[in-house]
Amino acid sequence: MPRFAANLSMMYTEHDFLDRFAAAAADGFEAVEYLFPYAYDAAELRRRLDDHGLRQVLFNAPPGAWESGERGIAALPGREAEVRSGIGRALEYAAELGCPRVHVMAGLVGPGDSAKHRDTYLANLTRAAERAAAAGVDILIEPINGRDMPGYFLNRQSEAHTVVREVGAPNLKVQLDLYHCQIVEGDLTTTLRRDLPTGRVGHLQIAGVPDRHEPDRGELDIRHLFGVIDDLGFDGWIGCEYIPRAGTSEGLGWRHDYRGDNA
Numbered sequence: 001m002p003r004f005a006a007n008l009s010m011m012y013t014e015h016d017f018l019d020r021f022a023a024a025a026a027d028g029f030e031a032v033e034y035l036f037p038y039a040y041d042a043a044e045l046r047r048r049l050d051d052h053g054l055r056q057v058l059f060n061a062p063p064g065a066w067e068s069g070e071r072g073i074a075a076l077p078g079r080e081a082e083v084r085s086g087i088g089r090a091l092e093y094a095a096e097l098g099c100p101r102v103h104v105m106a107g108l109v110g111p112g113d114s115a116k117h118r119d120t121y122l123a124n125l126t127r128a129a130e131r132a133a134a135a136g137v138d139i140l141i142e143p144i145n146g147r148d149m150p151g152y153f154l155n156r157q158s159e160a161h162t163v164v165r166e167v168g169a170p171n172l173k174v175q176l177d178l179y180h181c182q183i184v185e186g187d188l189t190t191t192l193r194r195d196l197p198t199g200r201v202g203h204l205q206i207a208g209v210p211d212r213h214e215p216d217r218g219e220l221d222i223r224h225l226f227g228v229i230d231d232l233g234f235d236g237w238i239g240c241e242y243i244p245r246a247g248t249s250e251g252l253g254w255r256h257d258y259r260g261d262n263a
Ligand SMILES: O=C(O)C(=O)[C@@H](O)CO
Pocket: 035, 060, 103, 105, 142, 144, 177, 180, 205, 241
C-alpha cells in the first residue's frame, strides 16, 4: 500500500505554513515534505511534527537565491563554498527534524559548457553525500521538466541514474517525480520497473499531468501506477506534490482507495 506524504509547500496553502502540519494530520497524513525549513526555527518545526504525530520525510537544501529565480546551485561552477555551507545547514535541520533525506537542486544553466556544469555537479554531490552519510541522511537529485523550469540542468531519469552510479555513494539517490517524468519522457510503468529495483530511487512524488493538480485527472492512471509501485515492493514515501484544484481536503478523494482506515 503506498505511503503518502503531504507536500506542505503546495498543499494546505489555505493555512499559514505552521498550521499546515495540523491540517495534514487531520486528513490522515502521517508524513510531510516541503521545499525549505530555513525560515523557521528547527525546534518549532519539530514541535509541530511531534504535536501531530507526523514524520518529516524530505526537504530541500538551500537553493541559492530562490526569490531571484535561482533553482539550486550544485551544478554551478564557483558556488562550491555556498553548496558546502548549505549542506551543513540542511544537515542541522535534518538532525533536529529526524529527516532522512535532503534534495539538492542542480540549478539553471545556459547553453554550452555542460561538461563544466557536470564536473561541478558530480564533485559537489560527492562531497555532499560523504558528509550526509556520516549523519545517516540520503542526498537526492531530481530530474525536473523544462516546461516548468526552463534551463534546469537535470531533466531525464537516465541522466540522474548515471550521475548516481558515477558518484558511487550508497546514500546518493534519485527523487522520481512522476509528474516531471511524464512530461519529459512518459513511459512511467517501464521507468518504474526499470529503476525501482536498482535501489537507487529514494523517494517518489506525484501530481496530475498536465496541470499539476490532484493526480486522479489527466494523463496518469494512478490506480495502475500505485499497483505497479506496490508490485515492485517500494517501501518509501510518495510525496503529494500538487496544487489542489479547489481546497486541499476536498480534493483528497483520490486517496481513499489506497488507505486501509476510515479516510
Ligand atoms: O519541483 C519539484 O518537483 C520539487 O520536487 C522541488 O523540490 C523542486 O522545486
